[in-house]
Amino acid sequence: MLSGKHILLIIGGGIAAYKSLDLIRRLRERGARVTPVLTRAGEEFVTPLSVSALTGVKVFRDLFDLGDEAEMGHIQLSRAADLLVVAPATADLMAKMAHGAANDLASTLLLATDTPVLLAPAMNVRMWQHPATQRNMATLRGDGIAMVGPNAGDMACGEFGPGRMAEPLEIVAAIEARLGAGPLKGKRILVTSGPTHEPIDPVRYIANRSSGAQGTAIARALAALGAEVVFVTGPADVPPPEGVQIIAVQTAQEMMQAAEAALPVDAGVFAAAVADWHVVGAGDRKLKKSKDGLPALSFAENPDILKTISQRTEHRPPLVVGFAAETNDVLAHATAKRARKGCDWIVANDVSPGTGIMGGRENAVTLITEAGAEEWPRMGKDAVAARLADRIAAELA
Ligand code: CTP
Numbered sequence: 001m002l003s004g005k006h007i008l009l010i011i012g013g014g015i016a017a018y019k020s021l022d023l024i025r026r027l028r029e030r031g032a033r034v035t036p037v038l039t040r041a042g043e044e045f046v047t048p049l050s051v052s053a054l055t056g057v058k059v060f061r062d063l064f065d066l067g068d069e070a071e072m073g074h075i076q077l078s079r080a081a082d083l084l085v086v087a088p089a090t091a092d093l094m095a096k097m098a099h100g101a102a103n104d105l106a107s108t109l110l111l112a113t114d115t116p117v118l119l120a121p122a123m124n125v126r127m128w129q130h131p132a133t134q135r136n137m138a139t140l141r142g143d144g145i146a147m148v149g150p151n152a153g154d155m156a157c158g159e160f161g162p163g164r165m166a167e168p169l170e171i172v173a174a175i176e177a178r179l180g181a182g183p184l185k186g187k188r189i190l191v192t193s194g195p196t197h198e199p200i201d202p203v204r205y206i207a208n209r210s211s212g213a214q215g216t217a218i219a220r221a222l223a224a225l226g227a228e229v230v231f232v233t234g235p236a237d238v239p240p241p242e243g244v245q246i247i248a249v250q251t252a253q254e255m256m257q258a259a260e261a262a263l264p265v266d267a268g269v270f271a272a273a274v275a276d277w278h279v280v281g282a283g284d285r286k287l288k289k290s291k292d293g294l295p296a297l298s299f300a301e302n303p304d305i306l307k308t309i310s311q312r313t314e315h316r317p318p319l320v321v322g323f324a325a326e327t328n329d330v331l332a333h334a335t336a337k338r339a340r341k342g343c344d345w346i347v348a349n350d351v352s353p354g355t356g357i358m359g360g361r362e363n364a365v366t367l368i369t370e371a372g373a374e375e376w377p378r379m380g381k382d383a384v385a386a387r388l389a390d391r392i393a394a395e396l397a
Helices: 017-029 048-055 066-071 074-079 091-099 105-112 125-129 131-142 168-178 213-224 252-262 305-310 330-341 381-396
Strands: 006-011 033-038 083-089 117-121 151-154 160-164 188-193 228-233 245-248 267-270 277-279 299-301 319-326 345-350 365-369 372-375
Touching (some): 017 168, 083 168, 125 131, 188 213, 188 252, 213 267, 213 381, 252 305, 267 305, 267 381, 330 345, 330 365
Parallel strands (some): 006 033, 188 267
């Protein structure tokens, strides 16, 4: 929670500025006081009236506004807050900061401040990838400036790639982490993620199309809220999150052992796409072609990790969250799965090929709890993760 915390929010000139209005609401819901600063370019995207209506205070806009200087000088303004947040942080603002320019109110505040600064960059993908921006970012990191995002995805300009501003809840989580105020502080959470690889022989295996992106995003979002995360991952395509305990496994059986070894935990999130079967007698010799015909593989069932942990009597986590990846009758299958496995929540999604969800960057989920089904709009996997982490924090509070 952020009660008693004071955030100075600088809104730069980018289309993502509209998300900053939601950010203000989220911060105020959590008890933060928000003092807004709108750059000239920011005013082209959101109006001072909407910003002051949402913050409940006057918007600071101009360095040479004498009224403001009389009431509160820019030096004082830059130091009164617990944290300076720049969202969206444009390429131009980042360039000014990296070079110590101070030619408007926002850049002057950023140069004059002695409080920590968090940037939420947002810009066109080419601008983000330009060596100049990357250089500026490295300089800013070296200066101790924290960043959240940018995320990859479809951009307002029609292009695709990194450059999209982090979602408001991700920014809130980064703010809380920065202020040591994360609602999951002191909670230990297990997350399983990625596919499993079931060997056929030492060089071949059976796998599935899971990239591990959703589980990784969930682990990152939980850690950002202050949780101690034990991340048990199969061989994923995406790099593991920072700031979590990583336990890398290959098979479902190894994942089962690692998950049990992580107990007790306050919550378990089972996002892994675990193979249902393994090949019996997968030895340490490579199968060779033979004149006697094709190899006959026989399968045995893998342990059901979610079900086993949900039905434990000792050390059953107070909150167990499973996933249901379905290709048809999603709601019916997922509701039945929740009962069959004995978990508390199921995050259901449609992974039929037409959705592009399996291995893709977006997800459209329905959260099934004891209270019923709650359909969430299609959004980036990072945004799904932030929202789920937020729900878990509320449940464990
Ligand atoms: N799961 C697990 N261990 C397994 C299989 C699945 O922990 N051996 C978990 C997954 O991590 C997920 C949930 O169970 O949270 C549902 O996975 P899914 O593959 O959709 O379900 P299955 O149990 O395989 O059921 P079905 O074959 O009926 O789809």
